[in-house]
Amino acid sequence: MPGQVLRRGDLSAAGQVAALAARHAEDSDAHRTLSPEVIEELIRVGFCRHFVPQRWGGVAGTFTELLAATATVGAGCTSAAWCASLAAGAGRLGAFLPEDGQRELWGDGPDALVVAGLTPTGTASEVPGGWLVRGEWRYVSGVESSDWAFVCGPGPESGQGPMFFLVPRADYRVLDTWFPTGMRGTGSNTVVVDGAFVPRHRAFLRESMWRGHSVGSTARCHTVPLRVASGLLFAAPALGAARGAIAAWSARLGGTRDPASGDRAAGHRDLAWAAGMADAAGLLLQRAAQVADQPSVTPLEAVRNPMDCALAVEQLVNAVQRLFRAAGTSGQFAGEPLQRFWRDVHFLASHAALRLGTASEPYGRQLAQTARGKAGGPDEAGGG
Incomplete structure (x- = not known):
């Protein structure tokens, strides 16, 4: 499907998606999936191609x-923002495939909708030319509308580490x-x-993704x-949810359902x-994004970024x-946007990537090392 690139600094296209997603939000919540119209618009404005290499049209x-x-x-619908962000992130995984795998994925265009099962719960048996992959992967967002799925499983060779396999x-x-x-x-x-054959050009070691190879x-x-x-990828929808809740609250204050004058x-x-809390969280996330976009990061920045994301979501x-x-x-009535944003942001915050306790310990340790003048080297998949 032809895509309109997300131009730097131009959010007008994303705003159109937000308005459409907001109109469909109650139905999406009731039917437990995004409407085809919303999915089509997410693809059209360029989320799927956002991290696709330029040589493939991304x-x-x-x-x-x-x-x-x-x-x-996310200010219109947290679920739509989540699917948009994860579609971009799953598409990014394709850049770690061998060249022939990238060609198969994007040879016809950069807008394939890719999803990912990130936990290595499947199995892969080596056969001539590739692997036979089987298993189940839970919590794969947007999968009903997907064109491809990356699934993770233990590498078939001892000590090799988990691998990602691309399945049509x-x-x-x-x-x-x-x-x-x-x-x-x-x-x-x-x-x-159920026992799909995956050729060698449609697989890569998870370690490559961790290290950016x-x-x-x-x-x-x-x-x-x-x-x-x-x-x-996981925190950005929460920022939208908070902004949506703030907009809903502002409408309550200025609309026909104003609180009593004394309130x-x-x-x-x-x-x-x-x-104020949402603005502060937004600044933390903006800093984290700028660090991720830098040509390189220090060991301190590498462990601060996960902490910034988790702390921002806590504030949101x-x-x-x-x-x-x-x-x-x-x-709290069904159909009220505020209760939907409240449910969404609490649920989202439980994601493993956003646990403040897990993210804060490495950052605190690195801070202490820096203060002692003994800044350590990068942790696993750390600075680079």
Whole structure:
């Protein structure tokens, strides 16, 4: 499908997606998947091609651009923003395939919708020319509309480490297993592969992705170590959710459902507090995106970025929580955008990549080493 590139600094296209996604948000929540119209628009404006190498017609874009566009979409629908961000991230995995694999994936154009099962739960048996892959991968967002799926499994050779295998849509089926309380519209169902043959040119070692060892591209979006950038893909939709909640609260203050006159000042205080928290979180994420886009990072920056993403999401949860509690009973009815953003941001914050406790320890350790004048080298998949 022809794609309109996400131009640097031009968010008008993302704003169009946000408006469409907002109109469909209640239906997406009810049906546990995005509407075809929203998926088509996400592809049209360029999310799938954002990290595709330029030689295949892609953008090889920046994380700063993706953060801004994803947050814009998220203000309309968190689930749509999540699927957009992860589609860009899954497409980025293609840059680690051998050249023939990239040609098979993008030879007909850069807008293939790729999804990914990141946990190495499957198996791969080596056969002449490739592998037979089988297994189940849970929580694969946007899979119903996908063209390809990267699935992860243990490498068939001892000590080799996990591998990613690229499987075409005809070789996997989808189980309807997605019944969550939040992020319902992501359609994060289960991928099942029943002994599909994957040729060697459609596989790569997971370690290559961790360390940024891409094939045929020197663009920073392909050479940045994974830990420096991955948190942004999951945190950006939360920034949009908080902005959407703030917009919903502002409408309540200025619309027909104003709080009682005695509560108006309190409503303004709640709004200011939430907006300030969201702005602070946005600045943290913007810094993290700028670091990911740098030609190289220091060991301290490498471990600070995951912490910044987790801390930002913690602040965004608090911002939405403040507004939701202040809304009272009327804000909790089905169909109210505020309760949907509240469910989404709490659910999103539970993702493993956004756990503050896990992310803060390496950063604190590196800070202590730096303060003692003993700055250590990069951790695994750290600076680079």
